[in-house]
Amino acid sequence: GGAALAILLLGKKFCPKVPMAIFIMAGGALLGVTGFAQRCGIRLLDAVEPGLPAWHIPALTFSRAHDLLTVSLTVAAVIMAETLLASGSFANKNGYKLKDNSEILVYGLGNLAACLTGCCPVNGSVSRTAMGEQYGGKSQVMSVAASVTMAGILLFCTGFIGYLPVPVLTAIVISALLGAVEFDLAHRLFKQDRRELLIFLGAFAGVLFFGTVAGVVIGVLLSFVSLMLQTANPKRSFLGVIPGHEGFHSLERNTYAAPIEHVIIYRFSSNLYFANVNLFISDLEQAIKPDTKCIVVDSGAVCNLDVTAADRIEAFRKSLNRSGTELYFASHIGALNDRFRELGLSGWVEHGYVRRTIPAALKNAGFEPPYVLESAGKDGSGVQGAGNPTRMEFEWAFGANAEAEMEQYTAALLQRIDENAAPEEQLSGILHAKGVWKDVSDSDQEELLTHLQTHIPELSGKLHLSESEIEEAIEARRMKLALRLMKNNPKAAEAVRIYNQNYEASLKEQEPKLYETLMQYRRQSLEHLTEVHPEYADIIHAFYAD
Incomplete structure (x- = not known):
C-alpha cells in the first residue's frame, strides 16, 4: 500500500x-x-x-x-x-x-x-x-x-x-x-487568522476521528462561538472632525481628527444584544466628561437590538438626562426605528432622539457647523494634533501602517521608472502621484513629495537628471499644491507646513548629512524658482516660515 x-x-x-x-x-x-x-x-x-x-x-x-x-x-x-x-x-x-x-x-x-x-x-x-x-x-x-x-x-x-x-x-x-x-488554506489561516484556523482544525479533527457529521457539527459550533465572541466585542471607535473635510472620522485612525467640544460621537459596529450592551455602555461611561452635553451613537451598523439591550440603554439614557446629557442614535436604517417602537421605546422616535444623520442629531442638541473642536480655540481655528495630519487617505486605508505604506508607495513609483522613456514626463507623473493609487488627496501628494526628497539621488540616477533639477521640480509642485490648499483649505495647508517642519527636524537628527544636502538643494531651487515665478515669493515665505 x-x-x-x-x-x-x-x-x-x-x-x-x-x-x-x-x-x-x-x-x-x-x-x-x-x-x-x-x-x-x-x-x-x-x-x-x-x-x-x-x-x-x-x-x-x-x-x-x-x-x-x-x-x-x-x-x-x-x-x-x-x-x-x-x-x-x-x-x-x-x-x-x-x-x-x-x-x-x-x-x-x-x-x-x-x-x-x-x-x-x-x-x-x-x-x-x-x-x-x-x-x-x-x-x-x-x-x-x-x-x-x-x-x-x-x-x-x-x-x-x-x-x-x-x-x-x-x-x-x-x-x-x-x-x-486544503493545506494551502491551513497555511493561509495560520498567517492571517488564528481563530479561523482553530475552527478549521476542529472540523478536520472531528471528521478524522468521529466522522463527517460530527466534524460538520463541531465546525458549526466553533463558528457560532467565534461569531458570538466577535459580536460580544465588536469594532467600535470614537469619531471627530477633520477641519476642511466633510463627515466624521475615527479619532484613533485619523491623526488630524479632533473631537467636538462637549460632544461624544461613538460608532458601534454590531447589533446590540445582551452580550455586548454592557460593553457599549461602559465605553460611553468612560468617555463622558463633566462638560459633556451630547452623545451621538453612529448606529449605521446596528440593525437590531434585543429586549435586554433596549432596557439597559433606556435606563442609561434616563441617567444621562438627569445629569444634563442627551443621547441620540443616528445614521441607522429605518427598520431600527420600528424595532425601537416594538420594544416600547417609541418615545425615542417621537421626541427626536433618533435622527437620520449625525449632523441632524448634533443640530437637535444645539451644535451646528462650524463645530468648535476640543483642541482648537473658541473660534474653531487652529491646528489640531501634534502628529502627522496629512495622511488622510493612507491613514483611512492602512491605519497605523500609513507611514510604512507611504514609503512603499514611493518605492513603487520609483520602480515604475522606464529609463528609455522621456525623463521629464516620467518625473512629472511621479510628482503628480500617477501610479499605484488614483485621486490621491493634495495632503497625501504633499507628503509624497517629502518622501521623494529622500530619494533624490535614486531619482537622479534612474531619470538621468541632475539632483538640483529634481529638487526644483519637487518644490515647484509643492508650491502649486500649497497655493491650492491655502485657497481651498487653509487649516490643512497650515497642518502640512507644521508636519514638514517636524519631519525635517526628525531627518536632521537621524540623517544630518542627508538633511544638509536637501537644504542646500532647496535653497538653490527656491532662489531659482522665485526668479522664474515671482508670484511664488509670498507663498514660499509663508510655507517655509519658522
Whole structure:
C-alpha cells in the first residue's frame, strides 16, 4: 500500500495526465492472480457476482418506521454535509456556480433509485471528484462515462475484482483525497487568522476521528462561538472632525481628527444584544466628561437590538438626562426605528432622539457647523494634533501602517521608472502621484513629495537628471499644491507646513548629512524658482516660515 501510494504521488507530480491509478490497479490485480498477494497475507476484495443489481420493492412496515427515520435523517445529514460542502469547495476553486436546491434534488432522486436496487446511499464522491479534477474532467460527461464503464465491468469483468488487494485501492483513494485536503488554506489561516484556523482544525479533527457529521457539527459550533465572541466585542471607535473635510472620522485612525467640544460621537459596529450592551455602555461611561452635553451613537451598523439591550440603554439614557446629557442614535436604517417602537421605546422616535444623520442629531442638541473642536480655540481655528495630519487617505486605508505604506508607495513609483522613456514626463507623473493609487488627496501628494526628497539621488540616477533639477521640480509642485490648499483649505495647508517642519527636524537628527544636502538643494531651487515665478515669493515665505 505504501509503495502504491508513493508511485501514485510521484506520478501525480511528474506526469499528472497519465492515469497511474489504472496501472497500479492492474499491477495489484496481477499480484492477486499470481497468488503472490495471498502468500504474503495481503487482504483481497470479496468476489462480486456478475450482472446488474436486481430491482425490488423495499419492505416498508410500521414497526420499522423509527429505524427508517433515524437512519434516513443520518444519511441525509451526511450527504448534505459531505457533498454540498465539498461541491462548494470545488466550485469556488474552479470558478463555477452551484444551485444547491438542484444538487439536493438530484441526490434525492439518486437515493430513490438506489432504494429500488438495494445499493448503498448515493452522494457526491469527494475522492472521485478530486480524481476527475486531476485528469481534467470538466462536465457531466465524466460521470456518464464512469457509469457506462462501471455497468460494463459489472456485466463482463467482475472476475478480476476478487483479485484486487485492499491496500492498493486504499492508496488510490488516499492519493485522490490528498488533492482535496486544503493545506494551502491551513497555511493561509495560520498567517492571517488564528481563530479561523482553530475552527478549521476542529472540523478536520472531528471528521478524522468521529466522522463527517460530527466534524460538520463541531465546525458549526466553533463558528457560532467565534461569531458570538466577535459580536460580544465588536469594532467600535470614537469619531471627530477633520477641519476642511466633510463627515466624521475615527479619532484613533485619523491623526488630524479632533473631537467636538462637549460632544461624544461613538460608532458601534454590531447589533446590540445582551452580550455586548454592557460593553457599549461602559465605553460611553468612560468617555463622558463633566462638560459633556451630547452623545451621538453612529448606529449605521446596528440593525437590531434585543429586549435586554433596549432596557439597559433606556435606563442609561434616563441617567444621562438627569445629569444634563442627551443621547441620540443616528445614521441607522429605518427598520431600527420600528424595532425601537416594538420594544416600547417609541418615545425615542417621537421626541427626536433618533435622527437620520449625525449632523441632524448634533443640530437637535444645539451644535451646528462650524463645530468648535476640543483642541482648537473658541473660534474653531487652529491646528489640531501634534502628529502627522496629512495622511488622510493612507491613514483611512492602512491605519497605523500609513507611514510604512507611504514609503512603499514611493518605492513603487520609483520602480515604475522606464529609463528609455522621456525623463521629464516620467518625473512629472511621479510628482503628480500617477501610479499605484488614483485621486490621491493634495495632503497625501504633499507628503509624497517629502518622501521623494529622500530619494533624490535614486531619482537622479534612474531619470538621468541632475539632483538640483529634481529638487526644483519637487518644490515647484509643492508650491502649486500649497497655493491650492491655502485657497481651498487653509487649516490643512497650515497642518502640512507644521508636519514638514517636524519631519525635517526628525531627518536632521537621524540623517544630518542627508538633511544638509536637501537644504542646500532647496535653497538653490527656491532662489531659482522665485526668479522664474515671482508670484511664488509670498507663498514660499509663508510655507517655509519658522
